[in-house]
Amino acid sequence: MSATGAILLDIRSLELRYGAAVAVRDISLSVKPGQLVAVIGNNGAGKSSLLRGATGLVRPAGGQVFFRGADTTLMPAHRKVRQGLVMVPEGRLLFPDQSVEDNLILGAYAHGGLKGARARQTFERVLTLFPRLKERLAQQAGSMSGGEQQMLAIARALMAEPELLVIDELSLGLAPKIVDQLMGVLAELNEGGLAILLVEQLAAHALAIADHAYVIANGRVVRQGPSTEIARDPEVMESFLGKKKAAS
Ligand SMILES: Nc1ncnc2c1ncn2[C@@H]1O[C@H](COP(=O)(O)OP(=O)(O)O)[C@@H](O)[C@H]1O
Ligand SMILES: [Mg+2]
Incomplete structure (x- = not known):
């Protein structure tokens, strides 16, 4: 090597x-x-x-x-x-009109979305890390506070493993x-x-x-x-x- x-x-x-x-x-x-x-x-x-x-x-x-x-x-x-190699970009660049859940699913896109057992596990792990997001899965991403949006941007990146x-x-x-x-x-x-x-x-x-x-x-x-x-x-x-x- x-x-x-x-x-x-x-x-x-x-x-x-x-x-x-x-x-x-x-x-x-x-x-x-x-x-x-x-x-x-x-x-x-x-x-x-x-x-x-x-x-x-x-x-x-x-x-x-x-x-x-x-x-x-x-x-x-x-x-x-x-x-x-996964980045949380400056300014977060979420999909503001989409729900928290959809933003997270888009984060797993590189691995085929939420279909596999591993992706489901990652999803659960990410929601445990950010209980705030778990409460708001159906909420429009753009309607959350700045801090919550940054949590979502990190969570979305984690979905890409x-x-x-x-x-x-x-x-x-x-x-x-x-x-x-x-x-x-x-x-x-x-x-x-x-x-x-x-x-x-x-x-x-x-x-x-x-x-x-x-x-x-x-x-x-x-x-x-x-x-x-x-x-x-x-x-x-x-x-x-x-x-x-x-x-x-
Ligand atoms: N898309 C761009 N087109 C032209 N110049 C840019 C662009 N993005 C950044 N720059 C310039 O490149 C330099 C470094 O910017 P940037 O990497 O954004 O710095 P920082 O993230 O440390 O604030 C600055 O002079 C900035 O004006
Ligand atoms: Mg910068």
């Missing part, structure tokens, strides 16, 4: 462009099985672009993305989902209490063995539950290390934590 065999996601020197604009210049990042890795950085740093390149939504202009040891640089997103759950801006538009609650759910999922790559503007929240962290600025990694060390780095704290109240 190659040296990358023990690494779940291995991004090497990734470059991403939108036309002439370079959003990701040279980012290398890895996630090991069972790890919770945080990516922090200010608005426009290139975090979402990095995730789009990793998950196959945008074709990289350079570099490579290995997933479970295989080069998946040019693999389209829907195939990566089937391999276990991820090996690596990628989350872009968990906290977007949510009250601090809800953010804490959802961070708790992620920590619980991670304790259960699920690897997570969490992009988050609320650096302190992300660092509190992460094993390892990367700080991104201008499409580059400017710091990386154990999240406890990153959280103690005065420059990081000043640049990112100081701005957290101003972030949307």
Whole structure:
């Protein structure tokens, strides 16, 4: 097996462009099985672009993305989902007119919907994790609170049975209490063995539950290390934590 065999996601020197604009210049990042890795950085740093390149939504202009040891640089997103690379996108992107239940079933689409016994089991497990959603299976997704919608977006991603759950801006538009609650759910999922790559503007929240962290600025990694060390780095704290109240 190659040296990358023990690494779940291995991004090497990734470059991403939108036309002439370079959003990701040279980012290398890895996630090991069972790890919770945080990516922090200010608005426009290139975090979402990095995730789009990793998950196959945008074709990289350079570099490579290995997933479970295989080069998946040019693999389209829907195939990566089937391999276990599942993203909760920024802004959640639910089907607002569909019920909670239908949104969950759509999450299992890559595995043929809710037909199999395994998918039914996953459905039950997800509803146990989010009892709130269980009470509201028939409700229109778009009529729920922001926090409930984020729960649904996570639950829908779990329906696809991820090996690596990628989350872009968990906290977007949510009250601090809800953010804490959802961070708790992620920590619980991670304790259960699920690897997570969490992009988050609320650096302190992300660092509190992460094993390892990367700080991104201008499409580059400017710091990386154990999240406890990153959280103690005065420059990081000043640049990112100081701005957290101003972030949307
Ligand atoms: N679809 C797009 N088309 C053109 N430029 C984009 C697009 N998406 C993002 N960008 C630009 O790429 C850079 C990185 O953006 P983004 O990855 O969204 O950062 P972040 O998620 O860290 O806020 C920014 O300069 C942004 O304006
Ligand atoms: Mg973003």
